[in-house]
Amino acid sequence: MKNKSSSPKEPLVHLTKRMDISPLCALGVRVLAFLFGMIICGLVAFLLIERLNDNPERIGEFYQCFIKGPFSTRRKLWKFLKNSAVLLCIALALAPAFRMRFWNTGAEGQTLVGVLGAIAVNFYLGGKIPEWQLLVLMLFASLLCGAIWAIIPAVFKAKWGTNETLFTLMMNYVATYLVSYFLVVWVPNGSSSLGKLSHGKLPSFYHDYLLIILIVLGLTILLHIYLTHSKHGYEISVVGESENTARYVGINVNRVIIRTMLLSGLLCGLAGYLIGAGLDQSITPNSVGGQGFTAIMVAWMAKFNPFAMVITSSLISALGQGAEQISQDFNVSGAFPDVIIGIVLFFIIASEFFINYEIHFHKRHNMAKEVLKG
């Protein structure tokens, strides 16, 4: 302290980067942030929800909704696991690109064209070929579409250095309108509503959603191995740290970018397949429903670590279902769940600040001394 220049204008507070925070302490900060976020949610709810305002004793019921929404019945529990799995799958797709610092904001569109691929095959071939062949073809179509949607911005980035964030973002809109176009072509009555197709449903083992959940869990383990125990994974990290270093050690950066985005697109395509063949057997421009953007949050909060993403995706789905339950039980508008999730995530993300930086407060008498010395 004393070695530093001690001008009287030195601010009251200053920050230093923390080098060594114990994982337990970091976890503690996040849990505290989460709890603080929940308290704020309660306050906001108290201000906004009429039914709560009139009966303050229902605040306990308000918090119970976060358990009731995702966990109170077997059906809700399965739905929670399914929602988490689909969200996790899209987040997994983003992880390799993000580790490379390729900001892929196009998971929404890449997943949507994955759904479109599966449904297109189903629409034209459903009932005309055996079911297993149909499902396999649908899978290939999904993977192919997802891959194409991711490869285009990757090639532009690698060859011409275009901004990948904007490019991938714009591709989402193209995907949405592509779906609208096909709905007009496919639905002769002009309603643009395809309805549920009667073929191309993933087989059900024990429960309709079990297969989806197992596929995504298996994928989590595989991706972890790929990212941390393979040469490819290492190359991704090096390119992410510094492209120049990567070039210096002889890594073909363009190849890594394209290869990694290909993987990203394939995984998004798979997520699209799970939605198209595993759940909806239909498509609307809203089939992915913003999960491609939520997945960015999932991946980011987990620092692109696949296992940590299991936790973050579960947290977000549980919050979502809990907030829906609040919307239902307290009869509030559909935007309320988004407000709740937004508040909680805001606090969790803000807490990263306290994990990464230490705050130093200057003590008054120190300052006085320094002033005197000056």
Added chain:
Amino acid sequence: MKKFVAVVLVLMLLAASTVSLAQGVAKEDIKLGVILLHDEDSTYDANFINAVKEAQASLGLSDSQVILKRNIPESNDCYEAALDLVDDGCNIIFADSFGHESYMLEAAKENPDVQFCHATGTTAHTMGLDNFHNSFAAIYEGRYLVGIAAGMKLNELREAGKLNGETPLLGYVGAFTYAEVVSGYTSFYLGAKSVCPDVTMKVQFTGSWYDEKEEKTAAEALIAVGCDVISQHADSMGAPTACENAGVPNIPYNVPTIASCPNTYIVSSRIDWAPYFEYIIGQLMAGEKIATDWVGTIETGSVKLDEINTQVAAPGTEEAIQATIEKFAAGTCRVFDTQTEGFITVDGAALTEDWRPGEATDGAFVEGTKIVYDGYFHESEYRSAPYFDIQIDGIELLNSKF
């Protein structure tokens, strides 16, 4: 043997359900679940939410007897939401969006004891399920009535020498080239034609059920080609705003815009769903069956006209509309009148008696169903959702890609 046992079980179940139905459900045991595509911010869903509230108040149901599920997409989520409502003890579940239908149907098959009601759907009458029902309203009659107001306004403009062209021209902002929209704009046109025989109409589609900006652009395009009065299928403020800015008389749908467009709003029509909610809950309490296809009419209070703006409407509009309502009730006036010569023609020819639904709409019709007889097209009689999808003379589609 297994089959036999299954059949017996099903029959027992059916018997049990009819018995319980026959007894009726006590008022305090009624629990209504409502699945909505969006929330209050969408005028479409707000119309349903208001209707539920109205029905709840008129029947005296408590807040815990009505559950709203908002923002439910037209996907597997709809099926999940319906089953959630079953878990919550609902004995009657309603969904408001066309695309919810196949997922509601699936939930209905799995829960024969629960009644499933779906607005705007088309498949109930061919599914043969006891607990799955469709509903709509004869909004084509409402459109015809506001069409009369449009026609009288055109006549007034002609007398004042204020028409944009030689002959009166209507404009219409459509969503998709779907039967519901075609039926809507055709009945509007015919209403105008009944009082203004040489009227023609141009239709501009937006390719979306709700898109304020597109609807505004479409209305502006119609104003640019010289339309004298404009109406629309969609319920956003897009077209009314464009008309108010340009000073062109307007007839909106589902929202009376008299407050924001005082210089151009004439009258508007809308569907009121409260009578349907009262009907289905009433049937449940009485232990009576709910109609497979239910069509709300002017008499049931389902088809409503909002207040007429006397500043803009031609004199005598209210009386003319009232007279037509009486003719509808007496059966002496039909919207899709095929008898009156030159009223409805397709490529110059009248609609023949053996006309059948086209390829696009007939999916849900029993083959060979006759729709045109006794001198008129029988709209919404063979299923609740509209199926008039014929392009008649006098109406020009400016863009038909949708």
